[in-house]
Amino acid sequence: MRSPEIERIHQRLALSRGGTVTTVGEMRWQIALPEDPDADDSPTLSFQNEVVIEERQLALHCDARLDQYTPAQADVVGAYQSELAAAIQREAAVFATFDDAAHFLVAELGGELEDGTVELAPADEDGEPVFVAEVAVAREPWVSLSTPFIEDVDPEWLLEQNGLLTHVHFEAFEGDVSLATALPLAGLSGQRLVELVEDLFSFRARLLDDLESGGDEDEDADVN
Numbered sequence: 705m706r707s708p709e710i711e712r713i714h715q716r717l718a719l720s721r722g723g724t725v726t727t728v729g730e731m732r733w734q735i736a737l738p739e740d741p742d743a744d745d746s747p748t749l750s751f752q753n754e755v756v757i758e759e760r761q762l763a764l765h766c767d768a769r770l771d772q773y774t775p776a777q778a779d780v781v782g783a784y785q786s787e788l789a790a791a792i793q794r795e796a797a798v799f800a801t802f803d804d805a806a807h808f809l810v811a812e813l814g815g816e817l818e819d820g821t822v823e824l825a826p827a828d829e830d831g832e833p834v835f836v837a838e839v840a841v842a843r844e845p846w847v848s849l850s851t852p853f854i855e856d857v858d859p860e861w862l863l864e865q866n867g868l869l870t871h872v873h874f875e876a877f878e879g880d881v882s883l884a885t886a887l888p889l890a891g892l893s894g895q896r897l898v899e900l901v902e903d904l905f906s907f908r909a910r911l912l913d914d915l916e917s918g919g920d921e922d923e924d925a926d927v928n
Contacts, residue, residue, distance in 0.1 A: 707731050710755055713791045713895060717784060723748075731755045737780055749777055753788070764789060797894030802838035802845055808894055809836060813901065824901055834904050839886065847892060850875070850884035851904045854912070857881055865911065871900075872907050883908050 707730070714725045714733050722741035726734045732754040738746035751768035766785055770778045794812065799805040806822050809815040815822040815836070822836040832852045839848045853874065862874045862881065872885045885900055 707755075709795055709893075710792060713788060713795060714753070716899065717787055717791065721780075721784065728752065729754075731757075735784070737784060739777060739780055749773075749780055751781065753785075755792075762792065764792070791895050791898075794894035794898060795896070799889055799892060799894075802847065802889060805847060805889065805892065805897060806836070809897065809901075812894070812898065826905055828905075828909070831905060832908065834901050836901070838889070841886075841888070845889040846886050847889050847897070848884065848886040849900050849904055850882040851908055853881040853883050853908065854915075855879070855881065857915070861915065869907075872903060883911070 710731065711725070711727065711733065714735065718725045718735055718737065721737050723735060723737035725736075728734045732752060734750065734752050736748050736750045738748055740746040749768070751766060754765045754767075756763045756765065764785070766781075768781045770781065773781070797808060799808065802820075806815075806817050806820075809822045809824065810817055813824050815824045820837060824834045824836065826833060834849055834851045836847060836849050839846050859876075862876070866873050872883055875882050875884045883904055885904065887896070887900070
């Protein structure tokens with residue numbers, strides 16, 4: 705596993721908590737997390753993580769002085785580190801076939817596999833599921849992910865959003881609109897697959913909010 709892959713995981717987890725990550729050395733990162741991500745003036749917890757690989761074994765070292773933290777502060781760091789360790793473990797998972805990827809999603813995310821398609825239920829009862837299936841691109845196996853969007857959307861708005869989005873995009877087929885993405889099976893890790901599922905859920909919610917609020921021309925719709 706390489707440094708860019710581990711940094712990507714650090715960055716995504718910190719971003720989801722309103723924090724930041726800075727590279728400070730070879731396989732070493734400075735993490736800053738707000739104690740309360742919902743508060744604008746929240747105090748920040750700062751610590752470093754170092755990843756060491758010896759004889760193909762990966763070890764994660766953290767210098768956070770948990771013994772000097774309050775229980776709430778320790779929980780913030782502990783939750784981040786726990787999710788980080790799980791994500792790094794998923795990053796090591798690769799797939800020889802789509803069936804391998806499908807069974808991974810069933811085991812990791814509680815998906816339901818039927819007729820070659822995995823259905824992943826949303827956490828929000830108002831959301832829509834993500835569907836994962838195999839498609840062939842020049843005879844190469846790719847993994848396609850999509851989630852239904854609302855009907856009767858202005859085509860110009862969809863086109864405008866597709867100009868702003870990067871790794872996800874809108875598709876329309878016989879009047880049905882969906883938010884979708886796809887990557888070659890050979891280029892997917894378990895963690896990357898989980899991230900794509902999470903992105904479809906989160907992008908759908910954000911784009912619906914933008915549509916209902918009338919949009920913001922200055923806002924970048926890509927929120928990696």
